[in-house]
Amino acid sequence: MTVCAVEPSAGFENGDEYGGGDGRGDGSAPAGCTFTADGAYGARLASAGGSWYPERWTLDGPEPYAVPLPRNQPEEPGTEVQPMADGRVLIHRVVGGRHAFSLLYPTGPGTGELPLGAVGCPDRSARLRLLPPAPDGERAYALAVGPRTTSVWLVAGGAFGPERLAELPGRCSGGVWLDRSGRMLALDRETDGRTKAVVVDLECGGEVSPLLQIAADSDDRVLLADHDSGLLIVRSDAPSPGQDRLGWGVLGSTLPVRFPECLRVRDCSVTPFAIQPGQVLTPESCAVALRVDGPTGSWVAVWRPAERRVHHLRAPEGWLTGAGLWTPEGVLRLPYATEAVPCGVAQVSPPPVAEPEPGAAPGPQAQQPPPQQPPSQQPPSQPQPAAPPPGHPGRLTAPGEPCPPAPAAQPPTPSAARPVPLQEAPLGRLVTN
Numbered sequence: 001m002t003v004c005a006v007e008p009s010a011g012f013e014n015g016d017e018y019g020g021g022d023g024r025g026d027g028s029a030p031a032g033c034t035f036t037a038d039g040a041y042g043a044r045l046a047s048a049g050g051s052w053y054p055e056r057w058t059l060d061g062p063e064p065y066a067v068p069l070p071r072n073q074p075e076e077p078g079t080e081v082q083p084m085a086d087g088r089v090l091i092h093r094v095v096g097g098r099h100a101f102s103l104l105y106p107t108g109p110g111t112g113e114l115p116l117g118a119v120g121c122p123d124r125s126a127r128l129r130l131l132p133p134a135p136d137g138e139r140a141y142a143l144a145v146g147p148r149t150t151s152v153w154l155v156a157g158g159a160f161g162p163e164r165l166a167e168l169p170g171r172c173s174g175g176v177w178l179d180r181s182g183r184m185l186a187l188d189r190e191t192d193g194r195t196k197a198v199v200v201d202l203e204c205g206g207e208v209s210p211l212l213q214i215a216a217d218s219d220d221r222v223l224l225a226d227h228d229s230g231l232l233i234v235r236s237d238a239p240s241p242g243q244d245r246l247g248w249g250v251l252g253s254t255l256p257v258r259f260p261e262c263l264r265v266r267d268c269s270v271t272p273f274a275i276q277p278g279q280v281l282t283p284e285s286c287a288v289a290l291r292v293d294g295p296t297g298s299w300v301a302v303w304r305p306a307e308r309r310v311h312h313l314r315a316p317e318g319w320l321t322g323a324g325l326w327t328p329e330g331v332l333r334l335p336y337a338t339e340a341v342p343c344g345v346a347q348v349s350p351p352p353v354a355e356p357e358p359g360a361a362p363g364p365q366a367q368q369p370p371p372q373q374p375p376s377q378q379p380p381s382q383p384q385p386a387a388p389p390p391g392h393p394g395r396l397t398a399p400g401e402p403c404p405p406a407p408a409a410q411p412p413t414p415s416a417a418r419p420v421p422l423q424e425a426p427l428g429r430l431v432t433n
Helices: none
Strands: 005-007 041-048 051-058 065-070 080-083 089-095 098-107 110-120 129-130 141-147 150-158 165-170 171-176 186-189 193-203 208-213 220-227 230-235 245-250 267-276 288-294 297-303 308-312 332-336 344-348
Touching: 005 098, 051 089, 080 129, 089 129, 089 150, 089 230, 098 141, 098 150, 098 171, 110 150, 150 186, 165 186, 165 193, 171 220, 186 220, 208 220, 208 230, 230 267, 230 297, 297 332
Parallel strands: 193 220
Antiparallel strands: 005 110, 041 051, 041 080, 051 065, 080 089, 089 098, 098 110, 129 141, 141 150, 150 165, 171 186, 186 193, 193 208, 220 230, 230 245, 267 288, 288 297, 297 308, 332 344
């Protein structure tokens, strides 16, 4: 069992020594930029002259601008930062084997720091990392993964410093918020050699219920979720044993999880990083931003469930790789930093959804070619669609029912998503291409 002890807050004076990547991962510098759920603020670990320091980006004004938040000593490359809704930046350091959390904020020419406390993990093999920003932006959570158990911690926004909210058997990874209240958290839990997505109810003492179980012998993970439409982006090896595939479904729906062939790009890895919000009851029209990594570099792609094609787009120079967010109107905002523009946001409008001809039966569409680039940077071509492999039974299940309210307290609002109809879903199999 992983035992984590909360230790009192301690101030960080000038000259304190910050630990490195101990207990946090490989210690490598984090890539990209993290945004609040509303897109108003971002935060990243920037570098200058070989030194690392936190940097806050303000994105809700006429022009984006960055505010450096350095302390008197450089940060370690593995230090985590996360923006809060009020403009402060949460920082996670490892100090003497403890995981210390503070809030940074600008104070004229300097940087203020509000210590929140620390979490100590006696098991040196345990790993603790921040979860994605909570939907309300007022709280922040962390995941502590030990050899046999995983704990969810509230590290910012609580009344008395870091607080352990739940402990689950098994080793968990991932972390996707399923509702706007920050109550339902999807995690990918590994038990008995298999990984299945589960949902944790943080207001019911960490009650766990299944979320995605496609086949008994498959590894099924949830990568992204959209609160408005219920669209889920998943990764599973169910349709192709031994090979992970990207798929999509709708939270609470009994219809199939589908694995489009167009999301397989030869000799490249494809990672979704943002879903277009605001598409209520129409998950098929949600645009999904993809990061494509190949032998020649990384670029951006956009895909919609309603289309059987992927639009490949050129990323801006200096793109903070893997970072970006959508507007409800369908504009993709990609942050970038260059010497000339240290804080910039590129506005990308992908092609609109192609309208099928009246009376035309749905069928495969031709792949749009990648953008023209120099020969040394030309992305590889995509494979031709193959015949779909045999499917496996599986479905997405809605999160568990809310626990009974206390007699004198107002019952919490249930966060389980309602079923959303899919468009022209094939019903012959429960896993389709």
